[in-house]
Amino acid sequence: MSDGGNPFGYEFMNFQRLLDIPMDISPYNYAATGTGLAIALSVVGAAWGIFITGASLLGGAVKEPRIRTKNLISVIFCEAVAIYGIILSIIFSGKLNIVAGNAFTNADWYSGFAIFNGGLTVGGCNLVCGICVGIVGAACALADAQKPELFVKILVVEIFGSALGLFGVIIGIVMTTQAKFG
Amino acid sequence: MADITYETCPTSAPFFGFMGVTAALCFANIGAAYGTAKSGVGISSMGVMNPQLVMRNIIPVVMAGVLGIYGLIVAVIIQGAITTPDNTGATVYSSFTGYAHLSAGLCCGLSGLAAGMAIGIVGDAGVRAVGQQERLFVGMILILIFAEALGLYGLIVALILSQQSYDCSANGAR
Numbered sequence A: 001m002s003d004g005g006n007p008f009g010y011e012f013m014n015f016q017r018l019l020d021i022p023m024d025i026s027p028y029n030y031a032a033t034g035t036g037l038a039i040a041l042s043v044v045g046a047a048w049g050i051f052i053t054g055a056s057l058l059g060g061a062v063k064e065p066r067i068r069t070k071n072l073i074s075v076i077f078c079e080a081v082a083i084y085g086i087i088l089s090i091i092f093s094g095k096l097n098i099v100a101g102n103a104f105t106n107a108d109w110y111s112g113f114a115i116f117n118g119g120l121t122v123g124g125c126n127l128v129c130g131i132c133v134g135i136v137g138a139a140c141a142l143a144d145a146q147k148p149e150l151f152v153k154i155l156v157v158e159i160f161g162s163a164l165g166l167f168g169v170i171i172g173i174v175m176t177t178q179a180k181f182g
Numbered sequence B: 001m002a003d004i005t006y007e008t009c010p011t012s013a014p015f016f017g018f019m020g021v022t023a024a025l026c027f028a029n030i031g032a033a034y035g036t037a038k039s040g041v042g043i044s045s046m047g048v049m050n051p052q053l054v055m056r057n058i059i060p061v062v063m064a065g066v067l068g069i070y071g072l073i074v075a076v077i078i079q080g081a082i083t084t085p086d087n088t089g090a091t092v093y094s095s096f097t098g099y100a101h102l103s104a105g106l107c108c109g110l111s112g113l114a115a116g117m118a119i120g121i122v123g124d125a126g127v128r129a130v131g132q133q134e135r136l137f138v139g140m141i142l143i144l145i146f147a148e149a150l151g152l153y154g155l156i157v158a159l160i161l162s163q164q165s166y167d168c169s170a171n172g173a174r
Helices: A016-024 A027-061 A072-093 A106-146 A150-175 B013-049 B056-081 B095-132 B134-161
Strands: none
Touching: A027 A072, A027 A106, A027 A150, A072 A106, A072 A150, A106 A150, A106 B013, A150 B013, A150 B056, B013 B056, B013 B095, B013 B134, B056 B095, B056 B134, B095 B134
């Protein structure tokens, strides 16, 4: 760091280093973390939604036992979110390969970034989708307990909520179609 | 002044582009999920008192879902523009394009998040009010439209930003 005529008296010379920071982490790590996040965050979302729905469903069924079978569909909607996550993570894990001598090409770095962000997208979208469907499912169970005709109408709201997880799956698949190692 | 050179198409450039895709979809989905859940709970509570109004009052949920669609549109557009390294193994995707895509994704995503929170809170209060006083329906819709417009502004700016690109191909054309 030299003066270089700068009135501040010092000069930070190498911003190129900032562009190289994402490459301090190996592409294997990026791809594996993405695979892990896809399943992990999806399962967290599904579990969160299931316990929110399940608690309200069981509480409401104390006085109205007839609601318990129909409202399991809300639990199934939450479970579907976890299924999306496991399918995508199996797809991503199939793309992991050894690169001979760890001599990574630009295409390997691209693949690492793509799988990381694909997994993060899938996991993040499924996380919020699961929570959303869980909250609406809980409300649906309690409304159904009071007026049976409301069940189908509130189910429409749940279907809108479950579309959010599908968006994540679509983008996750499209992002990683050209990702391959080796 | 020392000679500072930056690589135009470094290997790390796609990282920022992909983070833009993730930001666009995940944040917009958080907003859409919040709007759907909050309004859905309001509709369920209102429906116990006034079941025939439930189908009309699903409008806040539809508007929240549209925010997720905005995120999906921007994500598809951005990820279609992230080019793989070419046959010789050189990166064609520049940092300029990467940062433009990151900003486009953040624009759409965070605007969608904000709009979704607004739609959720207004939808919840609105449907409960409409359940008791039907004449408030048009007022609720007007407020929801103003909230939805915020997400639309984010989409517009994201689409404009995503058109910015620079390639490190043979002639460096845009």
